[in-house]
Amino acid sequence: MEPLELEIHKKYIERLNVSFQTIETKINTLEQLAFKYDLFFLDAFGTLYNQNHYVYPGALEMVRYLRQKGKTIRLLTNAASQPVVKLLKDLWLMGFDFLHEEVVTSGDLLTLENQKQNIQEAFYLGRETGVAFLEAAGITFSENPQDPVVILSNVVREVELREKAIEILKRPNAKLIVLNPDPWAPSIDGSRKPVSGAFAYYLIQQTNAEVIYLGKPFPTIFSETLKKNPKSSKAIMIGDSLGTDVLGACAAGIDSALILGRNTPKESVAEDE
Template sequence: MLTGIQALLLDISGVIYQGSQPVEGAVEVIEKARQKGLTVRFLTNTASKSSAQIMQELRSMGVNIEPQELFTAPRAACELIDERGLRPYCILPDAIAAKFECYPPEQADAVLLGDAVDGLSYASLNQAFRLCQAGAPLIAIGMNRYYMSDEGLQLDAGPFVKALEWAARTEAQVMGKPGRAFFHRAVASTGYQAHECLMVGDDIDADVLGALDAGIPAVLVRTGKYCPEDEQKLTSGGRVIDSLAHLFD
């Protein structure tokens, strides 16, 4: 499975930990990968935690991670907004809202949407719809359908992005998985080519099929949000293992 692979692109939630508990053997495999000389990158669409919080959680579980190894969808979205000089109306969780300069609807010229949980109300989504209907671009922090928490599966931002796309007859620019631009950015940081990297994820659509679409070999793990029917969606270049702990088996 790892023949010719020089870099690992690892999803975090559902692959390295589930809820607040680490996946058994995952930390040891990451360390083994480093010992073998593999470059490691951590990719996440999570917007409910800051980058500092994500790194602190991983370090508390024994994962060695440096800031340049973490690629988050909020960071990619922030860079896009700065490059275009946009004034976004934001529907974001409190953990990352401070990273963005957000504007009231009457001043906004874009919509930025993430997994804001209770912030995804009818009122906020209706404001976003009106802006998109008037021509404002819709920027999505990831397109995940759902995620796994300690309480079980939870709706992610993807379904709400799809609703706005359909209602406003627009198409979101996805600054996170499964967007090609996000994967290409992560690959470029490794110094290798896409076919020399391996994506490992628990989300068949955002992690695995998204990576394959970007030309990156991918592995689906049977942890996190994995469902047995996910395996039927696998295309050429995709593999399945029980968990990250089995990557070198």
């Protein structure tokens, strides 16, 4: 991990208040996992696909195999830049046959969170298509919200937008709601870059605003999904990130399987763990 990435993940661990016990780590085949588990939580970006509809080798075959074995599959993703309907279209174009009820996004959790927060207006940072999550939660985009709330789904490059967000977050009782806590993300060529979680950390350091995280590794995305499946289900999270997929599964009390070589380089996994 990059030093800043590691620092962010340590903050996540502190916030989750997770204690780690010595656990057995082993290399497993998909067939072995299918024998042991019947509920599969799959990460999306970096695990199944990447930019420009790039599908990782073996990803389509993995999903098909799990379906053939009668397994329950849920796509648990920190995607919050486009509504599920658009995400489903992209998935179908790549050959994945997910149904709407099989996809759980961090952006969708904003509706549940706003039942507690009762936010009417917020300043928004992210792609325009991500505004759909605000609308679904009953929140209106405002350049000068009555209550100092900023909702973040993606990195923004425009200096004026960053400065405006910082100004709002410096107000008394300000809140930053992070729809995508991922601090780093992989590219197709194997390189990695800071994304929304790192940008959120920058804003927090600048302002000391209260921060609310939705999505992995935080518990709501797991607890809400587990609620909708039989309690007898034996669940496992499969993903490419130690700090979101594996950490989130650990906090939720379920097992996990890490895919190496994308967001977690093989040569650094022992040190990162």
